[in-house]
Amino acid sequence: MRGEQRAWNTLIDRYARLVYSVPRRYRLSEADADDVFQAVWISVHRSLDSLKDHSRLSAWLLTTAHRESWRVGRKANKYPGLDDVIANVAAPEDDQIVAWERQDIVHKGLAELGGKCEKLLRALFLEADEPSYEEIAKRMGMKIGSIGPTRARCFEKLESILASLGMFDE
């Protein structure tokens, strides 16, 4: 049982961001997004025996989170635009699933990359306020001139990690 709990925890750690992001993208409140998040994991738990195809798990989780977002959102009765945001209740569009999966894989890749490289790439590509090279150099104790070459070196490592995580698989 302890081993199963560990596996369950690992599963949640691996896919928590992927699942939670769905209701937030549909503009559900934090409380309602939390409800969706819990409902998805209960659903996973009930379906463990039938979830054999691991390669499709993230798509299954996204679809389940999508449907739960619609259900929780409708029940809350405070999201007037929900039917427009979730046009097809059955599932998100395929290209949307691919885009969300890719974002999730990139986060996993960055976490695996770690250290200065992770910090630099997050600052350069993920921070909403897009800090300048001067700001990044100051924050990270780097010379401005070294940001470009370091960016390329770190990005090349990230590309290799993402390939191993299956980001470019057809």
Place this chain on the structure above:
Amino acid sequence: MALGKITFSDLMAFVCGGLDPDRRELVKQQLASAPEQARRAERIRSIVNAMRTDDSVAPSADAVAKAKAYFNASARSAVQRWWEGLSRVAA
């Protein structure tokens, strides 16, 4: 101007818009006849796009802890149900 071998820095700068116009044109021409490098440029573009359009949100630690605890609680209730069933049979 001879470009020589396309480096990863060239590809990154090509995708992210950091090359001067002349060099950009040279890289573009070279990629047209180097499918492997062109594929790599597309990989870089897909990573950059994934990051630039990222709108994912991490759940709170409390939400994660609650989801993890669900397994333990449901496992316990299964054991409890099993025990209650056994008690009924024994009675």
